Amino acid sequence: MTTPTATAAPYTTIIGLEVHVQLQTRTKLFCGCSTRFGGPPNTQVCPTCLGLPGSLPVMNRHAFDLAVRAALALDCTIAPFTKWDRKNYFYPDLPKGYQISQYDLPFSSNGQLEVVDPKGAFARNVGIIRVHLEEDAGKSMHDEAAGTADTRIDLNRAGTPLCEIVTQPDLRSPQEARAWLNELKLLLVYLGVSDCNMQEGSLRVDANVNLHIPLAGEGGAEGRVAKTPIVEIKNMNSFRSVERALAYEAARQWEEWQATKAELGTTPKQTRGWDDPAGVTRAQRHKEESSDYRYFPDPDLVPVTVTAAEVAAARAAMGDPPTVLRKALEAKWKISAYDADVLVNQGRDLVAWFEELATLVGEGKVASNWMQQDVLRTLNERGGTIGEFPVTPAAVADIIGRVQKGDFDTSRGREIFAAVLASGRPVADVVAGMGIAAVSDDDLVALCRELLAANPKVVADVRGGKEQAAAGLIGQAKKKNPNVNPAKVRQICLDLIKGM
Amino acid sequence: MQPLDLSAVDLVAAVRQGDVSAVQCTEAFLKRIEQVDGRVNAFLKVDREGALARAAAIDARRKAGGPLGPLAGLPVAVKDVLCTADMPTTCASRMLENFLPPYDAEVVRRLRAADAVIVGKTNMDEFAMGGSNENSAFATVHNPWDLTRAPGGSSGGSAACVAADMAPVAIGSDTGGSIRQPAALCGITGLKPTYGTVSRRGLIAFASSLDQIGPMARSAADCALVMETIAGHDAGDSTSLPHAVPRYTELLEQPLTGLRIGRVAAHFAEGLDPEVARGVEEAFAAFKAAGATIHEVELPHAKYGIPTYYLIAPCEASSNLARYDGAHYGHRAEPGKGHRAEPGKGHRAEPGTTFDSPLAEMYCRSRAEGFGPEVKRRIMLGTYALSAGYYDAYYAKALRVRRLIRQDYLDAFQQVDLIGGPTSATAAFALGEKSNDPLAMYLVDMYTVTANLAGIGGISFPCGFTKAGLPIGFQLQGPALAEPLLLRAADRYQRLTDWHLRRPKLPA
Amino acid sequence: MSLSRQDVAKVASLARLALSADDLDRMTGELQKIVGLVSQLAEVDTSSVAPLAHPLDAENVFRADEPQPSLTTAEALQSAPRHDGECFLVPAVLGESGAA
DSSP: OOOOOOOOOSEEEEEEEEEEEEEOBBOOOSSSSSSSOOOOOOOSHHHHHHTTOOOOOOOOHHHHHHHOOOOOOOOEEEEEEEEOOOEEEOOOOOOEEEEOOOOOOOOOEEEEEEEEOOTTOOOEEEEEEEEEEEEEEEEEEOGGTTTTTOOOEEOTTOOOEEEEEEOSSOOSSSSHHHHHHHHHHHHHHHTTTTTOTTTTTEEEEEEEEEEEEEOOOOOOOEEEEEEEOEEEEEEESHHHHHHHHHHHHHHHHHHHHHHOOOOOOOOOOOEEEEEETTTEEOOOOGGGGOOOOEEEEEESSOOEOOOHHHHHHHHHHOOHHHHHHHHHHHHHHOHHHHHHHHHHHTTTTHHHHHHHHHHHHHHHHHHHHHHIIIHHHHHHHHHGGGGSHHHHOHHHHHHHHHHHHHHSSSHHHHHHHHHHHHHOOHHHHHHHHHHHHHHOHHHHHHHHHHHHHHHHHHHHHHHTOGGGHHHHHHHHHHHHHSSSSSHHHHHHHHHHHHHE | OOOSSOOHHHHHHHHHSSSHHHHHHHHHHHHHHHHHHHHHHEEEEOOHHHHHHHHHHHHHHHHHTTOTTTTTEEEEEEETOOOOTTSOOOOTOOOGTOOOOOOOOHHHHOOOOOOOEEEEEESSSSGGGSSTTTOOOOOOOBBTTTBBBBOOSSSHHHHHHHHHOOSEEEEEEEEESSTTTHHHTTTTTEEOOTSSSSSOTBBBSSSSTTEEEEEESSSSSHHHHHHHHBSSSOOOOOTTTOOOOOOHHHTTTTOOOOOOOOEGGGGGGSOOHHHHHHHHHHHHHHHHHHTTTTEEOOOOOOOGGHHHHHHHHHHHHHHHHGGGGGSSOOOOTTOOOOSSTTTTTTSSOOOGGSOOSSSHHHHHHHHHHSSSSHHHHHHHHHHHHOOOOIIIIIIIIHHHHHHHHHHHHHHHTTOHHHHHHHHSSSSBBBEEEEEEEEHHHGGTTTTHHHHHHHHHHEHHHHHHHOOTOOEEEEEEEEESSSSHHHHHHEEEEHHHHHHOOOOOOOOO | OOOHHHHHHHHHHHEEEEOOHHHHHHHHHHHHHHEEEEEHGSSOOTTTTTOOOOOOOOOOOOOOOOOOOOOOOOHHHHSSBOOOOSSEEEEOOSSSOOOO
């Protein structure tokens, strides 16, 4: 199956996302059990999250506050009155037989989050239909290889606070969807709402997708737009999977449309699971009754009201979101939008690291280049966070300062950076150890004279106007003394030839 | 000193003064249980050893001069709807026959902390659904006043054990009348407090917005004593009221002058047994003689109490009881055995009973085997009323009528302090009389459900006997948090009458 | 609104209650009567009345985000019909999904 490119496709891909993020609380939404990931099974459980008879929920204040922060960051309206409802269905990872969620009165709605491609490929403002707060289910583990063996249920995760974020169908390509998810993740991590770790399941995405296909009208006139049935895709475990699954699904719907001409409304909504290794979506079994969740207000909980003053206070305490920070970095350090984007996308700690470096260097552009070409590249290779990075901004600023002074060129500076990184020693020690400071101007002049004497053709070429011929001398100079500054060698040689 | 003859107030005083030891007191009631419970079936579990050990510890502490809790040495029977970490908690259901909670209900914790001695768990209608106790999966409770009659329900075991002197005090729960109606039928005093007064944590939920725990005892004074221990805010129950606990026992002493009691003419319409009507009218007369004034009030929507209740309670129950699915605790059907709806096995095949998967089979058969008929009816009704297309016509409609019912009370309590009337339309009815007619059984709560719907308190106490020698119950209802007044009014009545002191003839 | 036998079968399926054909007949009759009883509410004019889901007027009840002791795994599993010392065991869950 081929994937038509966005521009060539004879249809528009319409995508809406439903994102669940676990909130960064210490305890669960309705009980005091830890939300820590990875504990031995059923060690972070109590009567409430086990759904034992007689147990009751009491809402975690911090979970509600984080949810409000997320909603405000997504520009949502916070409802002055909200309540919790029971969503009734049977599943072994849902011990009460219902999930405490929000139905008709979510605590927030009607927001937006824009994603702008730094290279200008797209800019999309995505509407948020609603954000609501609910509890997570436990985990069912099944060993497929064991055939008919039992499914094992671990309820450590049951009751972890989740924000459900539902977008309008505003995204128009798989690439946009992926970029938007990156932006959402960045925002939520920046604000301390969630760690958004997909491997640990703290961010999960389902996508709704269909195609809008313009049909030709009578006599070449513009016709109506046909819409293919909406498909919900589940089981995507990374943003890359989301992009791949959406691309696959759009192409699949296009082929199906060509074969069947089936339009939205003629079939019930289909759910398909993404099979990542196979790179395909597969239809999931549809149970009609499972959609009758019999929502009603949870009588074990009381409603929550939020005043305008509380909303204002939450907004004030929120801190700058990435969009604001990008613009601030651009203006303050005179760096490009692209550079600001790269830096901000690495998170708040890296931005702080950069600003410390830029302050020491006294200039943003050079600091930004070093961040991207040296610090970030190394960080990506090594893994880990900027907080764990062994080289300090002061050390990098020291290297940059020596390059700017002309002690050595940038590529030599990189070698020094690598040596500092590898050895953990101070920059001055590394520079001294490599003998860089030992090449005096007298030594350099002597070296250049020697080279000119040995290379009469270069001297003749330069005299004939081909100054670039001097470049051939630099390699030879480096062979004789690796500490020489190439720019200085070049300049001295040119000066000597002129004086001949 | 004969512990069985003492009120709870006097028993606690006697233990404190050393006139009787906690062990003697506990032994006396345990002996009485041994002697008569074979005929009554009030208990599902008697914790003889645990109770005696607890009593001995209290005696030892007293001897050593240590502090004693306010209920030190008082035997208490607890309805088997409240979780106990040291005894199975079954809700009188096959579903929970082997369920041992890993925690104590908040009320149980408070009783233990007050040095009460929990003697056992009392019988009830399965999951507190019923008005006769005949829905217990394990044993039918017999009314101590006439063993062929029902004790009422759902707290029938708690009512019967107090009536038969097997415990001075029992804890019940009341969702639509389950404390007050059995108290009336067994001739004891039972208080359903204002919603939120007693923590529901550890109370196995039937209908969360209606359930409330309360004391059952011989007298209002004994109920007041127990209330001081079990009432009070619990941060672990979101619906627990934050108010300070009144000194219920001290407030009993305030005079009753100027009390205005409402009388609802509709209570005396068709369906009310004439003997009950006479007893209730005599009680009004006694209150009048004691200085109260009687005023006619109206509760125009009270007649919709039963239909409103039989939507809201089953809707909540259908969700509250979803957790009993055989997965994490409770009864699990054996695969491929027992009840199974399959072609050629004696049943006609039904689309709803062919199982999509082993998991679905486990759910459907565990629930079919674990629940009794009344529980299933209510789960079915609630599931239906909440399902797509019916919510507005049934559940949402009932919630609107619920507001009207509450508003009726708010209006009436502008004119009167309390509202009096019958607790039950009849005295104790015969076992089997209503058990095959769900609708007739639903009507036994017609005078009590409205208090639960409005969230207000109500108390039932004996106000006479029928010619057949069966107790008649008088109910007082008050505005939210009027428990001190309810208890004081009932106590004042009991200082002037001796109906509450009469005991059934149930020889050892 | 009358309640058919098919309706009752569907509700039983939603409620995860296995009903035999005989159960279904009996249940249909009983539920029809009860639905008749509760349908009396239709005669009440509630057009200007808001639903009252709960008798309490309370709101904003929260707890602090402070860990409390959990149960031991043994306590958590003590009443489980089947477990392996770590997890609850249920019949194989394959290809079925819960809710969204």
